[in-house]
Amino acid sequence: MPQLPPLDRARGSLLGLAIGDALGAPLEGLSAQQIRAHYGVVVDYVDGARAWKKKPYRWRMPGLYSDDTQQALALCDILLERNRIEADPLAELYLRLATPKGSYVGSHRGVGRSFRQVLSELERGVSPRQTGQVSAGIGAAMRIAPLGLYFGNDESDELFASVMAASLITHRDIRSLAGAMAVAHAVRRMANGDARNPSFLLWVAADVARSEDKIAALYGDVVTSLSAHPRSMSRSIAHAESLLDLPRDRALAALVEEANRHGAEPTCKRATMGFPPACIPTCLYLLLTTDSFEEAIIEVINLGGDADTTGAILGALLGAHYGVDAIPDRWLARLQNRDGIELRAEALIRRSAEGLEIPDLVEKEHELSAMEGACRERLLTHSQNGGDLGANRRL
Numbered sequence: 001m002p003q004l005p006p007l008d009r010a011r012g013s014l015l016g017l018a019i020g021d022a023l024g025a026p027l028e029g030l031s032a033q034q035i036r037a038h039y040g041v042v043v044d045y046v047d048g049a050r051a052w053k054k055k056p057y058r059w060r061m062p063g064l065y066s067d068d069t070q071q072a073l074a075l076c077d078i079l080l081e082r083n084r085i086e087a088d089p090l091a092e093l094y095l096r097l098a099t100p101k102g103s104y105v106g107s108h109r110g111v112g113r114s115f116r117q118v119l120s121e122l123e124r125g126v127s128p129r130q131t132g133q134v135s136a137g138i139g140a141a142m143r144i145a146p147l148g149l150y151f152g153n154d155e156s157d158e159l160f161a162s163v164m165a166a167s168l169i170t171h172r173d174i175r176s177l178a179g180a181m182a183v184a185h186a187v188r189r190m191a192n193g194d195a196r197n198p199s200f201l202l203w204v205a206a207d208v209a210r211s212e213d214k215i216a217a218l219y220g221d222v223v224t225s226l227s228a229h230p231r232s233m234s235r236s237i238a239h240a241e242s243l244l245d246l247p248r249d250r251a252l253a254a255l256v257e258e259a260n261r262h263g264a265e266p267t268c269k270r271a272t273m274g275f276p277p278a279c280i281p282t283c284l285y286l287l288l289t290t291d292s293f294e295e296a297i298i299e300v301i302n303l304g305g306d307a308d309t310t311g312a313i314l315g316a317l318l319g320a321h322y323g324v325d326a327i328p329d330r331w332l333a334r335l336q337n338r339d340g341i342e343l344r345a346e347a348l349i350r351r352s353a354e355g356l357e358i359p360d361l362v363e364k365e366h367e368l369s370a371m372e373g374a375c376r377e378r379l380l381t382h383s384q385n386g387g388d389l390g391a392n393r394r395l
Contacts, residue, residue: 008323009191010149010345012293016319017072017145018341019331020297020311021065025110026051026058027307031270035304043298045334049379059379061372063334066110068312069341070097070365071143075166076344077361079150080353085162087169091128094119094169096362107362107369110308115139118170132172134224136263138274140167140180142309145316148187150348159184160214174215174225175262178233179276181211183313186284190320201241201284209234225263232262236277240285248289252303255282272305279306283314293318293326336368 026048027035035042038051045062052058060066074093078085098106098119105111105119114133121131144163151159160181167180185207186200194200212234216226239258243251255271259278268275271282283300290296293315300314301307319327332338340359347353 003193004323006152006191007346007349008325009320010349011342012319012322012324012327013145013149013187013191013316014072014076014319014341014345014348015324015327015332015335015338016293016297016315016317017312018065018069018315018337019327019335020301020313020315020318021068021308022060022063022311022335023297023331024301024307024309024311025064025066026060027301027304028110028309029058030304030307032302032304035302041298042302044330047375047379049383053383056376056380059376060110061336061375064109064336064368064372065312066308067108067115068142068308070108070361071139072146072312073341073344073361075143076146076348077358079146079162080344080347080351083351084158085147085165087128087165090166091122091131091169093361095122097365098123099362099366107365109369109372112137112139115170128169129222132168132170132222134172136173136175136225136229136265136275137171138176138179138276138279138306138309140171140176141183141276141280142312144180144184145187145313145320146344146348148184149191149320149345150351151184152188153192159188160211163211164215164219168219168222172222172224173229174212174223175229175232175276177215177219177223178208178212179280181215182208182233182237182276182280183316185211187316187320190317196288196321198241198244198288200288201237204284205234205238205241208237229263232277233280236262236281237284240281243285244288251285251289252282255285270303270305272300272303272307272310274306274309279310280313283310283317286314287317287321293322294328336371337364340364 026046047062049059078090118131147162163180163184167177186204236258243254252271256268259268262277264275268278286296296318300310343356343358
């Protein structure tokens with residue numbers, strides 16, 4: 001593969017994150033069998049109305065990303081303002097996105113119970129150093145790709161400290177924190193041109209193992225599950241290397257089995273469950289066992305489960321490796337806020353937003369959420385008038 005300019009990889013990574021998120025968001029929570037029953041094979045943006053007929057709040061505007069990308073863009077803006085991640089300004093930005101006050105959600109799209117709890121505590125004035133939830137969720141990892149791009153070749157304490165500051169505001173479980181480290185290091189390595197081969201998994205596993213040790217040494221007073229799962233993330237990634245030559249169904253089953261060895265609650269039933277030792281090794285496995293951006297993203301979103309998050313994580317990895325030109329035009333053309341995402345990618349590589357007219361994040365996300373609300377109302381009206389809730393309408 002020819003050497004790609006850093007900007008091409010950064011644009012590919014941030015756009016890949018948003019596209020994977022937008023493609024997967026309407027499918028979140030469905031099984032692979034349910035996706036096939038409602039849509040066949042999903043290869044483009046859908047609105048989700050066909051699968052979620054009785055749950056309009058699950059309907060999505062085609063081409064619009066969810067909270068995974070919103071939080072990644074928030075990290076971009078804090079990095080560009082501060083040259084690192086700091087908890088207080090990040091919390092303030094999350095709260096600005098949650099306006100109007102008292103809503104707890106505001107323009108945050110598709111957030112889960114844990115993040116709603118974080119917003120609620122932040123609105124009540126709880127310090128962001130005390131709002132991290134104890135469950136082993138995937139939210140810290142889904143948004144972290146911009147740090148891998150921004151710090152690039154830098155493996156210094158600043159990368160580690162910024163990942164921790166970005167993650168502890170929502171998560172305190174070692175598996176969640178190490179999962180964020182895994183994605184940051186994997187994106188960093190892909191953006192630096194590391195080979196997409198089996199040894200890549202072992203290098204990332206080694207990065208994560210060092211981070212796990214450092215987390216235990218520096219944050220042992222606040223991090224949970226350290227005694228039970230101190231090396232779960234690095235071990236599950238290393239285990240994925242042994243599965244690369246297996247048939248797909250056997251490899252996915254083995255990824256699920258391995259995840260359950262690391263304390264999945266509830267028990268992991270699919271490789272794309274939003275549990276770091278399941279979701280992240282699965283994304284890395286698909287990165288290495290597919291041959292294009294398009295093939296990999298279509299495969300992961302059609303597995304169902306936490307489809308928006310697996311789409312976002314894998315999209316960021318694929319884009320950092322293949323570059324922006326590998327992303328299908330049909331996905332780029334219908335992606336909302338493409339310009340705002342690309343401008344942030346350029347600013348990350350320059351480490352400066354000077355001279356770039358980046359849209360204000362809060363203003364833009366309020367606008368996009370209002371557009372999605374209007375889209376949902378049109379779908380509801382169409383349904384109430386006896387219309388078919390099809391899969392690929394343009395609204």
